[in-house]
Amino acid sequence: MILVGQLDSPFVRRVAVSMNIYGLPFERQVISVYADADAVRAVNPLGKVPALILDDGETLFDSQMILDYLDELAGPDRALTAPNGPERRDVLRCCAVSLGLSEKVVGLNFETKQRDPDTIDDGVIARLETQVKSALNWLDARQPNPWLCGSNMTQADITATAAFTHLFNRRGELFPESDYPTLAALRKRAEALPPFQASPFPAD
Numbered sequence: 001m002i003l004v005g006q007l008d009s010p011f012v013r014r015v016a017v018s019m020n021i022y023g024l025p026f027e028r029q030v031i032s033v034y035a036d037a038d039a040v041r042a043v044n045p046l047g048k049v050p051a052l053i054l055d056d057g058e059t060l061f062d063s064q065m066i067l068d069y070l071d072e073l074a075g076p077d078r079a080l081t082a083p084n085g086p087e088r089r090d091v092l093r094c095c096a097v098s099l100g101l102s103e104k105v106v107g108l109n110f111e112t113k114q115r116d117p118d119t120i121d122d123g124v125i126a127r128l129e130t131q132v133k134s135a136l137n138w139l140d141a142r143q144p145n146p147w148l149c150g151s152n153m154t155q156a157d158i159t160a161t162a163a164f165t166h167l168f169n170r171r172g173e174l175f176p177e178s179d180y181p182t183l184a185a186l187r188k189r190a191e192a193l194p195p196f197q198a199s200p201f202p203a204d
């Protein structure tokens with residue numbers, strides 16, 4: 001299998017870490033959605049990452065669809081998302097908030113760093129910052145025991161950790177990690193584990 005995308009994307013990284021946990025070997029196609037836009041669109045018509053190219057050539061787009069496939073490969077006893085019921089909904093709820101948080105941070109980076117300065121809209125930026133803070137506060141208010149959804153690490157922890165690490169590396173000046181002590185502790189615990197260390201957030 002070939003995982004397409006860079007590990008500075010929290011969406012790509014949640015897939016890489018999950019594959020490490022499942023012990024699924026994979027190659028990487030490290031291409032940038034901006035610098036290599038044509039190559040990314042050749043894999044995914046939307047020009048987005050991650051994509052996962054299976055050994056028979058079938059290609060999966062979107063981290064949630066990819067994880068759905070990987071969970072199926074791992075089987076119900078090892079899957080990082082429970083198969084049904086309130087446990088599944090709780091993991092998916094945390095993932096939805098963490099994924100949305102990452103999407104807002106990516107949006108914030110676009111609005112502040114890539115836009116023509118004359119077209120920057122402070123109202124749009126303020127809205128994005130409020131949404132990021134609100135999501136962080138919601139996640140920080142959960143009481144990990146020791147993980148977000150109970151005694152076992154789940155996809156909720158992988159996705160939240162990938163999101164926090166991306167956020168604190170990219171926009172730590174706006175959202176200091178010290179303001180979110182619960183999340184900081186969760187992130188530290190997770191990032192110390194071999195599956196995370198095997199697919200690290202890249203140093204600048």
Ligand SMILES: N[C@@H](CCC(=O)N[C@@H](CS)C(=O)NCC(=O)O)C(=O)O
Pocket residue numbers: 008009010011033047048049050061062063064099106
């Ligand atoms: N919902 C998607 C989001 C993926 C996403 O937004 N990836 C970013 C990279 S961090 C991207 O491809 N951005 C390029 C674009 O949207 O044009 C997923 O979970 O895979």
